[in-house]
Amino acid sequence: xxxxxxxxxxxxxxxxxxxxxxxxxxxxxxxxxxxxxxxxxxxxxxxxxxxxxxxxxxxxxxxxxxxxxxxxxxxxxxxxxxxxxxxxxxxxxxxxxxxxxxxxxxxxxxxxxxxxxxxxxxxxxxxxxxxxxxxxxxxxxxxxxxxxxxxxxxxxxxxxxxxxxxxxxxxx
Amino acid sequence: xxxxxxxxxxxxxxxxxxxxxxxxxxxxxxxxxxxxxxxxxxxxxxxxxxxxxxxxxxxxxxxxxxxxxxxxxxxxxxxxxxxxxxxxxxxxxxxxxxxxxxxxxxxxxxxxxxxxxxxxxxxxxxxxxxxxxxxxxxxxxxxxxxxxxxxxxxxxxxxxxxxxxxxxxxxxxxxxxxxxxxxxxxxxxxxxxxxxxxxxxxxxxxxxxxxxxxxxxxxxxxxxxxxxxxxxxxxxxxxxxxxxxxxxxxxx
Numbered sequence: 016x017x018x019x020x021x022x023x024x025x026x027x028x029x030x031x032x033x034x035x036x037x038x039x040x041x042x043x044x045x046x047x048x049x050x051x052x053x054x055x056x057x058x059x060x061x062x063x064x065x066x067x068x069x070x071x072x073x074x075x076x077x078x079x080x081x082x083x084x085x086x087x088x089x090x091x092x093x094x095x096x097x098x099x100x101x102x103x104x105x106x107x108x109x110x111x112x113x114x115x116x117x118x119x120x121x122x123x124x125x126x127x128x129x130x131x132x133x134x135x136x137x138x139x140x141x142x143x144x145x146x147x148x149x150x151x152x153x154x155x156x157x158x159x160x161x162x163x164x165x166x167x168x169x170x171x172x173x174x175x176x177x178x179x180x181x182x183x184x185x186x187x
Numbered sequence: 188x189x190x191x192x193x194x195x196x197x198x199x200x201x202x203x204x205x206x207x208x209x210x211x212x213x214x215x216x217x218x219x220x221x222x223x224x225x226x227x228x229x230x231x232x233x234x235x236x237x238x239x240x241x242x243x244x245x246x247x248x249x250x251x252x253x254x255x256x257x258x259x260x261x262x263x264x265x266x267x268x269x270x271x272x273x274x275x276x277x278x279x280x281x282x283x284x285x286x287x288x289x290x291x292x293x294x295x296x297x298x299x300x301x302x303x304x305x306x307x308x309x310x311x312x313x314x315x316x317x318x319x320x321x322x323x324x325x326x327x328x329x330x331x332x333x334x335x336x337x338x339x340x341x342x343x344x345x346x347x348x349x350x351x352x353x354x355x356x357x358x359x360x361x362x363x364x365x366x367x368x369x370x371x372x373x374x375x376x377x378x379x380x381x382x383x384x385x386x387x388x389x390x391x392x393x394x395x396x397x398x399x400x401x402x403x404x405x406x407x408x409x410x411x412x413x414x415x416x417x418x419x420x421x422x423x424x425x426x427x428x429x430x431x432x433x434x435x436x437x438x439x
Contacts, residue, residue: 060215125215
């Protein structure tokens with residue numbers, strides 16, 4: 016009974032996902048070190064159509080340079096508060112999020128996509144990345160087939176963080 | 188237990204992930220030749236989406252659960268309450284979506300977030316009010332065994348209204364997606380189908396709580412007012428938690 020009430024109470028405090036983002040990592044490892052860590056987020060079609068309503072000011076169904084600037088400043092950068100739903104650990108310790116570079120936004124198969132690099136050049140085997148939204152508002156989805164790695168092998172596992180679920184990416 | 192819950196929640200998220208992608212593709216595939224069968228399919232998926240969506244957090248299930256655990260009622264009432272909440276939920280989502288779309292046209296996402304925060308605060312304050320009212324009623328009627336039906340109906344409506352007023356972003360998203368593609372009627376119908384699905388889940392939460400209440404009240408016999416009071420206090424707490432959450436959390 017206690018657990019039952021607790022579950023209801025806690026679950027009520029959390030919103031549930033209305034936005035689904037597929038994460039496509041593209042990573043290059045050289046001499047055991049991460050050389051390039053590029054992520055592409057593919058936002059679900061419904062959220063994308065809302066987003067396009069806001070940002071596609073000329074309505075051509077594409078994201079132009081000035082529209083991209085708007086997305087970066089007013090949408091993408093606001094996620095700094097949430098660490099971009101990415102938690103990086105090096106040698107078992109959580110590190111502050113590295114600098115983000117090369118942001119670009121585009122539309123692919125009706126989905127708005129964000130691409131960017133994390134300037135992280137650590138030892139690949141000691142590094143792990145976790146993705147997830149503790150507010151439970153956005154579902155970050157990582158699947159084996161989304162991952163592209165050169166110079167190492169990647170392993171994707173699910174992580175249970177008590178009240179939200181996430182994914183971990185490690186290297187072998 | 189917690190691990191099991193986590194897996195269960197994740198499974199729900201993955202179901203929604205699949206349904207979400209399937210429904211948007213189906214809506215997009217709609218054309219003049221397949222419009223009838225595809226529309227029916229879309230409504231079917233929307234119903235299923237609502238059903239699964241409402242199992243997840245929110246949608247007033249906690250409120251319904253606490254209310255029915257602490258107030259004697261029958262299963263029919265739980266259905267009524269579940270559907271009352273989902274009707275208010277649907278109306279609120281439709282009004283807000285069409286309102287924002289027709290009046291403001293742009294910056295939908297930003298208004299969407301401000302709006303859901305505002306309605307969440309209103310809802311939380313109302314829930315606190317309902318809780319206080321329930322405590323007061325329980326205290327006033329502590330001598331009486333059977334409550335006046337009028338008081339009960341009033342408090343049931345208040346519970347449903349305070350829980351349902353927050354528009355469901357899931358419903359709003361589907362409605363808007365349909366509007367953007369020019370399917371105005373289908374958008375409204377999908378909102379209704381999804382709400383019927385959610386109503387069923389919320390009703391089940393109520394039925395589950397009534398079953399618990401039946402067990403507890405037979406033990407308490409004539410002191411049911413104590414349970415009702417506890418329920419009221421719990422609802423006040425719930426509202427306070429929600430208020431804190433709504434004021435602290437800013438979504439994007």
